[in-house]
Amino acid sequence: MAAATTPRSPSLTDVASLAGVSHQTVSRVVNRRPNVSDATRRKVHAAILELDYRPNAAARSLATGRTHSIGVLAGELSQYGPSSVLMGVQDAARRAGYFLTVVTLKDYSAPTVDEALSDLLDHGVEGVIALTPHVSALEVLATMQSGIPMLTVGGGGHRGGDVALDQESAAASAVEHLVSLGHRRIAHLAGPADWVDAQRRLAGWRSALARHGLEEGLLLHGDWSARSGYDAGLGVELGRLPTAFFVGNDQMALGLLKALRQRGCEVPGRVSVIGFDDVPEAEYYEPSLTTLRQEFHDLGRRCIDELLGLQALGAAGSLQPRLIVRASTGPVRADDDGGGPERVPMQG
Amino acid sequence: MAAATTPRSPSLTDVASLAGVSHQTVSRVVNRRPNVSDATRRKVHAAILELDYRPNAAARSLATGRTHSIGVLAGELSQYGPSSVLMGVQDAARRAGYFLTVVTLKDYSAPTVDEALSDLLDHGVEGVIALTPHVSALEVLATMQSGIPMLTVGGGGHRGGDVALDQESAAASAVEHLVSLGHRRIAHLAGPADWVDAQRRLAGWRSALARHGLEEGLLLHGDWSARSGYDAGLGVELGRLPTAFFVGNDQMALGLLKALRQRGCEVPGRVSVIGFDDVPEAEYYEPSLTTLRQEFHDLGRRCIDELLGLQALGAAGSLQPRLIVRASTGPVRADDDGGGPERVPMQG
DNA sequence: CCGCAAATTGTTAGCGTTCACAATCGACCG
């Protein structure tokens, strides 16, 4: 005679009455609380299994005030760097019992960032990780106080907590490498000026040049894409071509390599090129790309550690990218010692 | 005399008493329900603003039974394809008022997949999108009935609903392209045998060869990485080298290109190579890679459409990858018409 | 066997929202 209602999913009470105990006892079993006799525990487990009971997360959240979810604010996730960090964050978060709610931004304007963060807060996240190393996004985030822990990645010392790789000194070490090969005219193909990563790498390039008493030389900007690297490479006047390029990321370096090849400039014979990131493909570029490896996955893990206070902020030193020397950098040619820019470079 | 308790975040009731109305009226305003006078609405809005009130998502979920969150089960997100799909899914989901909870799998074993799905269900997702075109993962998913809509991406007709690009006919069109250039010995460098994508592309290659009365020839397997493509390229005996390779994805094609170059095989002069995916870098490989562009973003959007029933399943035809012809494919050489494998290929 | 402490189990009251319904208020019709 039972009415054919939609079988509402079973609740604590349902389990309790089936097991012949109180709902509280079931709650204790589910939450692995002590002071439950083995016999009772078994009965309850049996009932849970029989009904295929799943605790209702919303009710639990309401009662405890915890949601166990962390919000992630991300820009372009189809790129290797951000998506790798996300993987690391996800690993660590899940291990710590948290879920990730990911929101992507279509741009970094104030309203977009604002709305995204607001949505995350409405959703009840307990913390936010901003994977948006973009100055305008960071500015917006800095002005919003949300009442929950927030952390930026690669934000260059954002006040609300920031986890970063030491990109500036990594960039410097790229320059050091080139200098040690005899290069004196070292250009930089940078990322967009409003990206923090681009700024740090640019700063590292500048300071390393200064440290060696070298003049600054050519500075170009791309948009991280291979296309922009290619365009940049085609755009340089031959007379201004340096003996080495430090490039802001591997994709742009790929484009640059193609442009140089097309113009008959051998790499590393005529021009050395060094990238940044060490994407998995970099080794198979032509030539194999010398670059700086960033441990994105570790960075992601560290985000969760810091957000959850599992580790003192900034402890254990900041992660250091590592120089990976491959075939795209080599000694400067004997007949081109990096002298003044007036000198017309040789070309085959 | 107020006690210095932690300032609990304001509730509907707090707003109500500040605005001098009932909690229900506030609820109505918040949810944009009709039948609230403008004056009241304004008062409530003012109170909301003053208290910085945010509706409690958990309480709302408990009362309505809706969580507005969708679970995403993903494998390796640091790759271009999956992460692009994720972007598309995220766009569409948010537009439809849903949040994405992303869980990544460290492998595709039954326990891992099982646990991940179970966690998502515990979290209260209203649907699941599985970005795991891997046979064993799909098998596990097929056996679990969760009571909520579930959809696989690129699962090749998984029973619980599946959204996919037509990879088989796309692969066939790659082969057609090669055949039209005069190639008769067309090898395939496939992805891992337990990936659905790899299977579809392999099937397309086979069927197209058969359609043209060509014998099957060389079949190699890689793991999607550039390294594996490189290794495969180095491993082929020169005598068995075909005049064209259809490669399962662009990364492996990149590695293959490098191996071929190292062995002195010109591309496309001696061997043509065609990839799959059209990653943004493919155009800048050496040579520019002919490949099949997959519209991952659209695919992601379609997932949400189908999951939410915004569109009939499989409607509007399946998305068709598009052939992008670049410089890595060319006519077969006059002195190598793709004859029998006994024939020793020329080499510079 | 009594009584007290420890272990185990049950009871009640929220958590902040929405839902269903009741109550009030105005305006308009006859």
Place this chain on the structure above:
DNA sequence: CGGTCGATTGTGAACGCTAACAATTTGCGG
């Protein structure tokens, strides 16, 4: 000017869980 209808507002009871405390049982020394 009463009555009725629609618009607006309020009331009480869920939703499924946990926290705090009360009640019951058990074990054990005297």
